[in-house]
Amino acid sequence: MLTLGILHTLIRADEKLLLDAAKKRKLNIRLIDVRNVVFNPLTYTTEFDLALERCVSTVKGGYATKFLESQGVKVINSSKVASICEDKFLTSLVLQKNKISTPKFALVFGVEEARLAIEQMGGYPVVIKPNLGSWGRLLAKVNDTDSLEALIEHKDVLGSPQQKSLYIQQYIRKPGRDIRVFVINGKAVCAIYRKSEHWITNTARGGEALNCKLNKALRTLAGNASNAVGGGILALDIFETDEGYLVNEINHTMEFKNSEEPTGVNISGEVIDYCLEVYKNL
Amino acid sequence: MKNILAVCPVCDATTKLVPSTQVAEVISCADCKSRLVIDNLNDNKAVLKEAPEVEEDWGE
Ligand SMILES: Nc1ncnc2c1ncn2[C@@H]1O[C@H](COP(=O)(O)OP(=O)(O)OP(=O)(O)O)[C@@H](O)[C@H]1O
Ligand SMILES: [Zn+2]
Numbered sequence: 001m002l003t004l005g006i007l008h009t010l011i012r013a014d015e016k017l018l019l020d021a022a023k024k025r026k027l028n029i030r031l032i033d034v035r036n037v038v039f040n041p042l043t044y045t046t047e048f049d050l051a052l053e054r055c056v057s058t059v060k061g062g063y064a065t066k067f068l069e070s071q072g073v074k075v076i077n078s079s080k081v082a083s084i085c086e087d088k089f090l091t092s093l094v095l096q097k098n099k100i101s102t103p104k105f106a107l108v109f110g111v112e113e114a115r116l117a118i119e120q121m122g123g124y125p126v127v128i129k130p131n132l133g134s135w136g137r138l139l140a141k142v143n144d145t146d147s148l149e150a151l152i153e154h155k156d157v158l159g160s161p162q163q164k165s166l167y168i169q170q171y172i173r174k175p176g177r178d179i180r181v182f183v184i185n186g187k188a189v190c191a192i193y194r195k196s197e198h199w200i201t202n203t204a205r206g207g208e209a210l211n212c213k214l215n216k217a218l219r220t221l222a223g224n225a226s227n228a229v230g231g232g233i234l235a236l237d238i239f240e241t242d243e244g245y246l247v248n249e250i251n252h253t254m255e256f257k258n259s260e261e262p263t264g265v266n267i268s269g270e271v272i273d274y275c276l277e278v279y280k281n282l
Numbered sequence: 283m284k285n286i287l288a289v290c291p292v293c294d295a296t297t298k299l300v301p302s303t304q305v306a307e308v309i310s311c312a313d314c315k316s317r318l319v320i321d322n323l324n325d326n327k328a329v330l331k332e333a334p335e336v337e338e339d340w341g342e
Contacts, residue, residue, distance in 0.1 A: 010319060010333070011307040019302070033306050058339040134341020160338060235342065251342035 002279040003028040004272075005048030007064050007075075009035055009055045013257040017268035018054070025272055034064040041071060050279050051075040052271070054253055058086045058132060061253060074282060076275060077232035077252045084229045085252035088131050089167050091229065092249075098228035100221070101246050103239070104170040107131075111152050115145065117168050125171035132162055134251070136202035141171060172239045172246060177201060179212050179238040179245075181222050182256060182267055184274045186231055188214050188222035190265035192258075209258040221245055233271055288328035292316040299328055308333055 004027055008015055011031075022029050030048045034055055038044065044067075051068055053075055055061030062082055065075045077085075084090045095102040106117035118126050125143045128151060142148050155163045177195040181188050191212040194201040201207040218238070225236050225247050235254035239246045256267040286299040295313035299320075303309075307320045309330075317333035 008306065011304050016302070016304075016307070019304070031304065031306075056340050057337065058341060060339075130338070132339055135336075137336070137341075162338065253342050255342050 001027055002050060002276055003030060003048045004275055004279075005030045005032050005046075005051040005073075007032050007034050007051055007053045007055055007061060007068075009033065009057045009060055012056065012255065014255050014268075015054050017257060017260070018052070018271060021266070021268040021272040024269070025276065027272070027276065032064075034060050037064070039063065039067040041067075044071065046071060046073055048073075050275060050282065052275055053077060053082070056253075058082075058134075058253075062086065074278065076278060077234075078230060081230040081232045081234075082252050085234070085250045086132055088129060088249055089165075092167075092169075094228050095225065095247055098224065100225050100228060101244060103172050103246050103248065106168050108166050108168065109164065111149055114148055114152060114166055114168060118142075118148070121168070121170045127169045127171050129167050129169065130163055131165055131167045135204040136200040138163070139200060141199060169248075171199075172241060172248075174199070174201075174239055174241075177210075177240075178248070179218070179240065180259070181212075181214070181218055181236045181238060182254065182259065182265075182270075183222045183226045183234045183236060184270055185233075185277075186223045186226045188219045189267065189270050190214065190259070190263035191218060192262055203258045204255075209262050211262045211264070217245060221247065225250060233274060284326050286323070286326050286328050288320075288330045290314060290316060290318065291330055291332060292318075297330075303328060 053061050053065050065079045068075050089107045092105045104121040108114045108117050128140045130138050177193045178201050181191040193210045193212045194207040196207040203209050235251040237248040260267050288297050290311040293314035305320050305323050309318050318330045319333045320328050321331045322329035
C-alpha cells in the first residue's frame with residue numbers, strides 16, 4: 001500500500017479533510033512538517049513512496065519539492081508546475097503562449113513604464129498585484145495616475161524586493177462573482193462561484209462559495225490550462241465576460257474546504273484517489 | 283478515545299480538542315476566538331500557542 005508523505009507547514013482544515021480521505025482509503029500517511037526537516041542529501045532518508053505538497057508557505061513548499069525531486073521522489077504538484085503557478089507573471093506568460101484567454105497584463109519596474117503599460121492595455125482601471133502572494137492580499141485597483149504614483153511610491157519605500165516588480169492587469173468587470181474550477185489530472189471535477197459585493201471575491205476575504213455547474217467550455221478550458229502548466233492538482237480562477245471566459249490565475253496548492261459542501265463533490269477524496277493512481281503508475 | 287485538553291494562551295480558557303488533532307494544526311479558541319496552533323501533543327494534553335502572522339509567501 002502507498003505511503004503518502006504530506007508536506008506541510010500549518011495544518012489547515014483542508015489538510016484535515018485530506019487526512020480523513022486518506023484514512024478512509026487505508027493508505028499510510030507521513031505528515032512532514034517541512035519546518036522540522038534537514039534537507040541535506042547526505043543524511044536525508046525518504047520514508048514515503050510519493051509526496052503531496054500542501055505547504056501554506058510557497059517558498060518552503062517549493063524548496064521541499066525541489067529537494068525531494070532531486071532525491072528521486074515524485075511530488076504532486078511537481079516543481080515545474082509550482083514554479084509557474086506560484087508566479088502570476090509566469091502563469092500569464094504560459095497562458096498567453098498556449099492561446100488561453102487571459103486578461104491583458106504586463107510586468108514593469110517603474111512609474112513611467114507602468115503608465116505606458118496601462119496605456120497599451122486600454123487605460124484605467126487596472127489591478128496591480130504582488131507576483132507571488134494569495135488570498136487577495138495587497139491587491140490594488142488603480143483608477144488613475146495619481147493613485148498609480150502613490151501606490152508605486154509606497155511599494156518603493158515600504159515593499160520587499162518582490163513587491164517592486166509590478167504585475168499589472170487590466171481590470172475586468174465581473175458579474176459580482178468569479179469562477180473557480182478544481183482540476184485534477186486535466187479533468188474538471190467541480191466548480192464554485194465566489195460571490196461578493198466587493199471586487200475581491202476570495203472566500204478568505206468573505207466571498208461566498210456557491211455551486212457552479214460545469215459546462216463544456218469550462219471543461220475544455222480546464223483541460224487546456226492544466227496542460228499548459230503541466231497538469232497535477234489545480235484550481236483555476238476564471239472571469240466571465242461578454243467575450244467569454246478569461247483565466248485569471250492558477251493555484252497549485254488549492255484550498256477547497258469551503259467547496260465540498262456547495263458542490264457535493266468530495267474534493268479531498270478525488271485528490272487522494274489521484275495520488276493512488278500516480279503511485280500505481282510509478 | 284478521550285478528548286484532549288488544552289489551555290488558550292490568550293484567554294486562559296480550557297478547550298477540548300478532538301482526538302484527531304495534529305501538531306501544527308490551526309484552531310480557534312472557542313472562548314476568545316484567537317487563532318491558535320497546536321505546538322505540542324502528548325496523551326490527552328496539548329500545548330497551544332498563538333498562530334503566527336501571515337507572511338508574504340503564504341497562500342494557495
Ligand atoms: N484583473 C482583475 N479584474 C477584476 N477582478 C480581479 C482581477 N484580478 C483579481 N481580481 C479579483 O481579486 C481577487 C483575487 O485575485 P487573484 O486570484 O488574482 O489573487 P490571489 O491573491 O492570488 O487570490 P487566490 O487566493 O485566489 O489565489 C479575486 O476575487 C478576483 O476576482
Ligand atoms: Zn482564548
